[in-house]
Amino acid sequence: MTRLPWPALAATALIAVLAILAPWLGLPNPVTMDVPHRLAGPSAAHWLGQDEFGRDVLTRLIWGARVSLSVAVSAAALACLIGTALGITGGYLRGIAEILTLRSIDVLLCFPPLLLALLVVTLLGPGATTLIPVLALVYLPGFTRVAYAGVLTARSQDYVEAMRVLGAGSGRIMLRTILPNIGGPVLVQFSLAMAAAVVLESGLSFLGLGVVPPAPSWGLMIGAARATMAQAPLLLLWPCLALTLTVLVMNALCDGLRDAVDPHPTYRPAARRLLDAIAPGLLPTPKAVLDLAHLTVEIDTPAGPIHPVRDVSLQVFPGETLAIVGESGSGKSVTSLAITGLLPGAAHVTEGAAFLDGTDLLRLPEESLRKLRGDKIAMVFQDPGSSLNPVHRIGAQIAEAIRAHRPLSDKAARAEAIALLRRVGLPDPDSRARAYPHELSGGQRQRVMIAIAIANHPSLLIADEPTTALDVTIQAQILELLSDLKRERGLALLFITHALPVVAEIADRVAVMYAGEIVETGPTAEVFLAPHHPYTAALLRSAPDEEGPPPVGIPGIVPPPTALPPGCTFAPRCPRAIPECTAAPPALRSAGAGRLTRCIRWNA
């Protein structure tokens, strides 16, 4: 649980204690008049002065808080209770309950709140006791709507369905499961309603429709002070100040509470550090399209810096597919984001170099890097839906991608876009170019993404889980397309995935990542046939294969980057570990032609 909002809590407590203890504070009677001293300024006996009847202003302010706050709190609480109940019932039960609650609330919403309040007060007569239900009525719709919206989101959650599966009744689900999960927004609504109720109460009292004089209330005080504004302007200041402060404190408190009751730890990244100017890494190996050397990425977290990618070196050659395979959290995606300069704000490269055809991407100004993206480096991501602009036709989006990097006429770009769509196998490309992304299936959208990626003849294509969201038969089509394109255009393809069978199908070489490091690399067929790292071997055994033996899991879990074990990061799960393994982090060592492993016992 996060920290409680102590300052706001203390301030609220102070106001509340003052209001509650008013009768026992030894203050003068708030309605005792002292006409001779009317409008007297501050004095030792009357710290804030006296009002138009000579009554003590401080006393009236505190007694006023008592009235104003109790009216506001009771009204907000009443509205919250009834409104939330209505919203939850309507939202959870739907059907007729929804019509009864939501529609009647909609009718209420049609009246401007002030008008509604005026109407009821005129009917029932003014006074603090009428004010409470009046204000409650005014703020009721807000709670109902917030609760209703919250329930609609919550009811589709699996954990709500889980309660139904268990046979829990509706009442139980609404109270125990849904209510706590919409607590945040309702609490915020409560702070807003309470603050607004304080203001509205003052407003109504000011108009003579709320608290009846001579009882003290901030609204009445403001109203009275207005008449004597010329003679005693300070009289207007005090109640206004009290009002503003109270509203501010209440909002701060409710915000703080909402954060405090949320069991999720909040993560606030620290400010981005300047990219350090460490000397460039090794000289680029000739021929490699991408040459990544000793890449280390650091992310600032509240618990200190973590290194989700450490000392990653790899090369991709033209016409070759290199697959990076690893489980979630192994650092695959962070590696690709670092290469393309798309790391999130809190993350930065602390070491290493990434040469693309000889240029170091990691030391390129953002502007030049932006020009390279979509031109020499192209990317395809897992979710094709979110990478396309939903309001533009796909043909136009491809044409735009072409024209962003090449000086082509609109017409020529469109013609090329259609040719690309044909190349990636979109049926009927001439008319489909006019389709919007939502009119296409997931597989077709991925084809469009690939068309955009290859539009400017990139030398490197980075595909991050490009088929994970697709069905098997569609996945097979997309994998086929990618390897055709690679062959035909001499593309270097960096393919990131967690699925070993996909690696076996598409990759010439494979790099296996574990807990931020490359633990083994080599030609795919050789690595899969005879892995030289215990993790690779265990991973292969855990992958279900139709013909092979039943899959065997790896005991334990991948260590989080916040708690890396000493020495070999795989040691706690490794069946071959010996004491030496935890002594020092093993370096990548050569294990036969074209093969590297980070295991000290690979040939033992």
Added chain:
Amino acid sequence: MITTEHLGKSFPIGGLFNRHALHAVRDVSITVGRGETLGLVGESGSGKSTVGRLMLGLLPATTGRVLFEGQDLAAARPAQMRTLRRRLQLVFQDPYASLDPRRTIGAQIADALVIHKLVSPSFRPARVAALLDQVGLAPDHAARYPHQFSGGQRQRIGIARALASGPDFLVADEPVSALDVSVQAQVLALLAGLRAELGLAMLFISHDLPVVRHLADRVAVMYLGRIMEEGPVKAVFATPRHPYTQALLSAAPSLHPERRRARTLLQGDPPSPANPPSGCVFRTRCPIAAPACASTIPALAGLTHRVACIRV
């Protein structure tokens, strides 16, 4: 133990004026026996989850019926349904969304005990501890919140919750798809062990064919709301008879591409379930479709290995 007869489900879709029905599931007749696991495979939107929810009585069927030990779920009175709820359980796909983030996992596992008044309050902690132990978690984890667990651990918690009420039939809807492969195998082994130990009947929904191959006794292949082929796992995987099953099996990537069956790459995408083709729903992508396929709806025919295709 649990049987569906010509089960169908349609959802109303469209606005006020062009309202029509989306037939998510049509004419599904399957049986799961005691201690048996039926794998249900198919592509996304083929209706697998809908079948699972229909079989648990969580969704009312539009046509046909579900019989649990001979009793029609739709005809059960509320009191009977409460007992049935206890015996029919579900394991969810997403281990993150299926646990209430605001309650301890012990409280969530105990829900079933409380709702069905299974053990007296003083014995609840002991029962929760035993359940946690059964799924391979430490008993003192009961006081923690879901966000303190990894995906695989959360899935174990989800399984413990489903087991708490002592069910006889379990629907596992893609229980391992959201997990890492090394963890997947752990959870699959857990499910297989529990099934043997408790004699559970299980509907195992998955799009991962090799996983089904290892866990299920029989498998049913769905396409666009209908069952295309159904039979013993060994027979269906060794000699798939429906053209769709053949294509599906050949499309699955394999660790040994050189040993994989010759690939029949299907053209195009599955049609929308809101507007399925006439006759055989697979005919728009079927490599051996004939004109007759457009006019006849092939019935699922055969004894133990059943196929719905007029050309088999």
